[in-house]
Amino acid sequence: PETPQPWHSGSCTFFTPPLSVSVMAFPTKRTAVVEGDDHNLRIEHDAPMPTVKPGEILVKTKAVAINPCDYKMHERFPCPGAVDGCDFAGTVVGIGSDVFGFGVGDRVCGAVHGSNPLMAQSGAFANYIASESEFTLKMPPQMTFLEAAGLGGTGLATLGMALFKALALPGTPREPAAKPLLVLVHGGSSSVGTMAVQLLRLSRSLTSGRIARNERTGHRPIATCSPKNNDLVRGYGAEEVFDYHDPECAQKIKSYTRNTLAHVLDPFTDVKSIALCYTAMGRTGGRYACLEMYPDYVLDRKTIKVAFVMGPALLGHRLALDYGYERDADPEMREFGVGALLGITFVPIFLWNRPLTQEDLKHIPIVQFEGSNDQGRYTRETRTLLQLGYEKYLRHGIPFQMRNPIGEMGPQVFLPMKYLDEVKRAPKTLFSFDVFSEKAYLLKYSHGPQQTDASVLVIKDDLNKNLGNMVTGLWEETTTYLEETISYEWQTVPAYAFLCGVVARTVSYALVGPLLCRNPEWQRIVVEATYAVFGAAQAIRQQYTPRWRWLSRWRTSARKQLTQIRADAARLLRPIYNERQQEVRTRLGPSISTYDGLFKDTVFWLLGRKSTDTSLASIVDQELFLSMASIHTTAGSINSFLFDWFAHPEYHQEIKAEVRETLAKVQSCGGKWTLQDVAIMRKLDSFIKESSRKNPIGFITGQRYTLKPHTFKDGLHIPSGTTILFDADGVHHDPSNYPNPDRFDGYRYLHLRDTVDANRFHYASVSDISLNFGTGQHACPGRFLNALVVKFMLILFMTKYEVTLEDGSMQRPPDTFYDNNMRPDTDVKIRIRRLD
Structure with a gap:
C-alpha cells in the first residue's frame, strides 16, 4: 500500500533461512584482469565464474578503483591465475547461504583480497565477483558507483586498523573521544591523508563534503603537505599544516606540539618520512603506524611502538605471502575488521545521507505548534497541524515544511496538489517510495521483508486479472471462518484483533491458496509479521542512535526475533512451494497469462516469473511482504467502517435491502459470485468510501524520498534528501472538492456517480481528489482485493450476524492517532453472535 502503517509495537519473530544462490541465469564465464604465467597482468574474457560460498554475495561490478597494492601484490608475490584488484562497486545479482541484509538488486561497495594465492578467484577487477557479505556495504541512493569505488574500501579499512588499532586512539569517528589527541598525518594531501584527516576530525555538522571548521569534534589532526595544498588539507579538518620540504619541518612540528606528539600515521614509510616523523615525535615516544614494511634497524627506537x-x-584470513607479509588466520582481527569496515566506512557514506535541516529548506514556510512544540505533539496531534497547513498554504498552491517525528530524516515537505502529476510521472531514481520506506521503518537494519518489483507486478498483472475466478472462494473462506469462530451465543471480542484473524484467512486464500490459508499457524504468522517488523524498528531506534545502528545486526533481539517468523513461514510454505514449482516446470507454457490450470495464487505466479529470484527464501519474503501490506490495513479499514455503520443507522434499511437483493441473485446462480454482483451494490460502495474519506486510517499519500536535487516547472527547488508528501486528508476535506466536507454523507459518492462520472467515484478508484489508496505508480495495486474482502465482511455482519459495541453505544468510539495515521482504538470490543 501507499502508506505502511506502523501501528503496533508488539514483539514477535523473524528469519532468513539458508539461501541458495539466486536462480537467475548467469554467464558461465566472466571477463577479468588475471595474472598470467609470465607474471604480467592480462585481460581474459573466458575466466571462470567465481564460486559463491556461504556468507558471500555475487556482485556485477559497475566501477573499480586502483590502489598501490594492486600492482605491488602481483609483482612481489606472483600467483598465476589470480584475479587482481580490491575495491569495487556494483549490483547484487546472487546471494549465498548465511547472508543477512542483502537482496538481489542492492547497490553495494566493498573490498576483496586481490592477487590472493589461496583464493585466486577473489579479485575485484572482473565483471562478476564474489564478496564476503560482512565486508560489503549498501550504497546510499545519492552515491554513484564511481564515488563508491573511489571511496576506497581498502584505504578506509586500512585506516581503521591504523588509527584505532595500531595507534590505539580512543573513541571512533562516530563517537568522538572525550579528550582529543594530537595526531600527525604525514602527507595530508594524499588520498590516504585526506581520508585520515577527516576520520580523525569528523563532525556530523556538514554543509558540504568537507567539515565545517567551527563545528569539529574528535581528535586534532596536524599534517604535512606541499604549501600549494595547505588550504585543501585545512579544509578537510587539519588543525595546522607543515611543509615537508622545509628542512626545519620536524622541529616546527615538535615546537607546535610542545614536544608531546605521541601518535603518527605515515602512509609513505621511506627513509625520509621515517626520519621526519621520528624527529617530530615527543621525548617520551609514542605510537607510529606505517603502511609499508621497512628494516627494523631504521625503525628502531625503544620509546616508539611501531605497527x-x-x-x-x-x-582475518591466513595470508600465504612471504618476506614478513605472511599472517596466520586471526578471528580477533576479523571481528575488529567487521566493526571497522562498518563503523569507519559508514562514516563517509553517512555524509551522503546527511539529514536536511530547516536551513536547507529556508525558502519553504514552516508550520509548527504554538506554545509547546515538543516532538511528542508531532505523533499525537498531527491532524490539527496538517489542517492548519492546508488552509494557510496548500489550498493556495504553496508548500510548507513540518517537523518530522523521525528527527533523523529532517523536515518533511508537504506539496500542493499542483505538483502531483510531476511527482507521479517522475522516475524512481528521482523520487523513491522504496527509499522512504527503508528510512522510515529501518528496513535495512531490521532486515524486514521489502517490496520487490515482482511482488507489485504479481498483484497488478496476475491477481487482479484473476479476481473474477477467485471471488466465490473469497466469499466462502470468509463465511466459513466466521461460522467456525462465532456461535449463536453472544461473544465479546477485541474488534481489531478479531478482524485481523478473519482478514488473514481471506487474504491468504489469494496469496497462498485454500490449503495453507486455513492453517491457524500461518494466520498467526502473517498477522504477527507486521508487529515484528515495526517492533524491530522501534527497538532499534530506542537502543541505537543512527551512528551505531550497524551494530543491531548482531546485538538486537528484535532483529533476531524476525528470524523465527521467516523460518516458520518457510516450513509451512515449503510443500506449497514444491507443488507449484513442479506445476511451473511441467505445465506452464511460454506465458503465464495462457495458463488455465489448478493453481491461482501469488506463490504460483511468482514462481512463473522466470526472470526473478524464485528461491524458497525469496518467495517467503515476498509472501510476508504482501501479507504485511494487506492484512492490517484491510482489518483497520473494516474496523473503521463497522464503527461508522454503528453510528449511522439511518442508512441500514436501504443498504441491507440492496445487499439482500444481491444475495438472492447470487443464490439463484448456485452461490457463485461474479465481480459484477459486487459492483451493483452501489449504496454499500458509497457508504464505505465516505467512511474512508471522513475517517481515514492515514492522512497522507505520495510519500517519496528525494534522491537528487530537483526543480519543478514553476521553479520550486527541492534538495536531495527531502521527504515529500501530499495531504490526502486536506484534499478530502476541501469544500471545493466535497461540499460540506465535515458532514458524513453515506451517499455522497453515489450521487457523484449518478451526476458526474459513473466509473470515477467507486471505492477502489483513485484520482486527484480521492487519495486513500495512493497515487501514481505506487497506488495500492491490491485495492481491488481489499474492496472484495471489506464488502464481504460487512455483508456477512449485516445479514448473518448481530454485531454491537460492547456497551451498546451508537456513537463512533474515539480514534487513536500516531504520526500521520488514525485508527480505531484497538482496545475497543464488540459483541457478536450468529443469527438463526
Missing part, C-alpha cells in the same frame, strides 16, 4: 598495517589482514 605495520596491511589492509588484507583486516579480513
